[in-house]
Structure formats: structure tokens, C-alpha cells
Amino acid sequence: MKSIGEAAAESGVSAKMIRHYESIGLVDAQRAANNYRTYGKDEVAVLRFIRHARALGFPLEDVRRLLDLWRDRNRASAEVKRLALDHVATLEAKADSLRAMATSLRHLAAHCHGDARPDCPIIAELEKKD
CATH class of the missing domain: 1.20.5 (Single alpha-helices involved in coiled-coils or other helix-helix interfaces)
Structure with a gap:
């Protein structure tokens, strides 16, 4: 599991934006015993996906839909x-x-x-x- 700083470095998404994306339900963080956010490889992959979609200018509502489609293997x-x-x-x-x-x-x-x-x-x- 990675800290928010490590997830930020690996995904290219700032810690501030990771917190925002978590607050609006685009990405989930696990909580360690100390209540710090932790991220696994799946969450980092989601963050990369979001970064790429945002770099193409997709608004957050479309990013949410694209994430749903990405996760749906029967899309x-x-x-x-x-x-x-x-x-x-x-x-x-x-x-x-x-x-x-x-x-x-x-x-x-x-x-x-x-x-x-x-x-x-x-x-x-x-x-x-x-």
C-alpha cells in the first residue's frame, strides 16, 4: 500500500487533487490504523486514468462515466x-x-x-x- 504522497508521485496527480477526487467519489482510499489514506495499485491505476482523461479536457462528469465504462468489461x-x-x-x-x-x-x-x-x-x- 502507498501513502498519498507515493500515490501522487506514481500517478502524476497531486495529493490535493487525490483528496478532491476521493471527496467526490472518483477514487477510494483505504485507511491505515493511523487513519492515513493508503492506495493500492488499482487506485493508482484509477488516478492515472483520471489524469489522462483530464489532460484531454474531459469534464469530471464524463470522467466518472468513462471510469464506469472502463470498469465494465461488458461495455x-x-x-x-x-x-x-x-x-x-x-x-x-x-x-x-x-x-x-x-x-x-x-x-x-x-x-x-x-x-x-x-x-x-x-x-x-x-x-x-x-
């Missing part, structure tokens, strides 16, 4: 694929939104003199009323 891969493709669509929409923001800011910056004058279209845009 239909179609459900895993659907979750992944739904997430891709969300990421692409977010990327489109970020590109639009960058285009707007680039346009505003191009029209800002960037000198000692106080006039600035960037500030003017930010102070607009909706």
Missing part, C-alpha cells in the same frame, strides 16, 4: 466513442470561440496606436454597454 465501445466524439465537438466549439476572440482582439490591437496618447480602441470596446 459497448460505441458508448465510449460517443462520449469521445461529443467531447471533440465541445472542444471544437470552444476552439472556434477562442479563434473569434483572438480575431477581435487582433483587430482592436491593430487599430490602437500604442503610443503615449490616451485614446485606445481596446479600452473603448471594453467599456461599451451591452
